[in-house]
Structures are given as C-alpha cells and as structure tokens.
Amino acid sequence: GAVVSQHPSRVICKSGTSVKIECRSLDFQATTMFWYRQFPKQSLMLMATSNEGSKATYEQGVEKDKFLINHASLTLSTLTVTSAHPEDSSFYICSAPRGGNTEAFFGQGTRLTVV
Amino acid sequence: GDSVTQMEGPVTLSEEAFLTINCTYTATGYPSLFWYVQYPGEGLQLLLKATKADDKGSNKGFEATYRKETTSFHLEKGSVQVSDSAVYFCALYSGYSTLTFGKGTMLLVSP
DSSP, X not given: OOSEEEEOSEEEEOTTOOXXXXXXXXXXXXXXXXXXXXXXXXXXXXXXXXXTTSOOEEOTTOOTTTEEEEEEETTEEEEEEOSOOGGGOEEXXXXXXXXXXXXXXXXXXXXXXXX | OOEEEEOOSOEEEETTOXXXXXXXXXXXXXOEEEEEEEOTXXXXXXXXXXXXXXXXXXXXXXXXXXXXXXXXXXXXXXXXXXXXXXXXXEEEEOSSSSOEEOOOEEEEEEO
C-alpha cells in the first residue's frame, strides 16, 4: 500500500485563489520531504526541500512567496500555491525519503488546473 | 554535478517484444541507481534499484544491472505487455539532497 499520501489528487481553482496540497508519510516519520513539479511530457523538477521545524529550501527560480511550504510535523508537509494563475497549472508531486534516502516514496500527485 | 541521460521516446513495441531503455549517468562517488515508473495521471512508483556496482535490480520481469565501468543502468524486459505502457524514469542518489532524474522515456505497447 501507499506509504506517502498526497491530497487532493485533482483540483480546479479560479485565478487569484490559493490552493493547499498535503503530503503525508503514513507509516514512517519524514524530517525531510521534497516537492516536485512536472510539466507535460517532461521530467520532475525539484521545487523545494521541506524540513520539519525549519524553513524550506527552495531551488533557484522558484518563488518562495508563491509556493509556501510548511512542514509542521514529522508526517505532514503542505504546499500552498498562492494567488494561482493559469501558468501554475501543472502536476505537483511530493516525495519522502526513508532509510537515508536510499529509497524515496512518492505521493500520487496533484493535478492543479487554474482557470 | 550529477546527471542522468535516458534515451528519448516514445518507444513503441508490440506485445511480447523485448524492451531495452538505455540510461547512463554522471555522479560523484558511488551512487545508488533506480528505475521509477509513472502510469498516466499517477505519481511515481519504484520499479527496481541497485545500490552498488554489479548489483542487478529486478521486479515484475524488469531487470537492470549497475555497470560502473560504463556508468550505465539499462532497463530490460524480455516480453512486454500492454499494461507496461507508462513513462520510465532512471534516477540516481549520490548522497546530496534528493534524487536526480532523467527526462523519462515513454513506452507504448500495442496488442
């Protein structure tokens, strides 16, 4: 069964609104989680590293004020897309490593459509 | 820095054909190597992995051998099925931050 759960799987929102995506590790604690964005027919692009109890680390070119990350507990990280615009429409995937990152578990992904 | 290069797709095969998807890498040290599979509209699932040179990862009929001398981790399957149609990602982890992914290779299997 899934060891990382991501919710929601699909969301449609109006331009200018905010959307929150949750990523939970189900049977292990994850002090670190990763958020990726995937454009159609392309690979995963790492957006940020979520660290429990501290600020997230963002990759170059990713707007931290637009993509708010909160890692409030050892099993939950959230990504909030603020003031969403159509160009934010994408597939967002979270990942939590286990076992010293020799294996990463992925959430099911969230398809965000901004209209 | 670390990088992964995969053959471009789509790879189109008939059912029961032999599959090879090439993957080569550049990394510092001795990385762990992975193949992930992504079915349409879903997240990634680990297909197989190898953590040291000459290891062979295998799962669901798929195999890949960690070749340090050629820095490769090619994915193979002897007889593909329609249900194998998906996007396959080669990835490595060398101990820094997170996985480094290839661009993915789409596999299309027809009956």
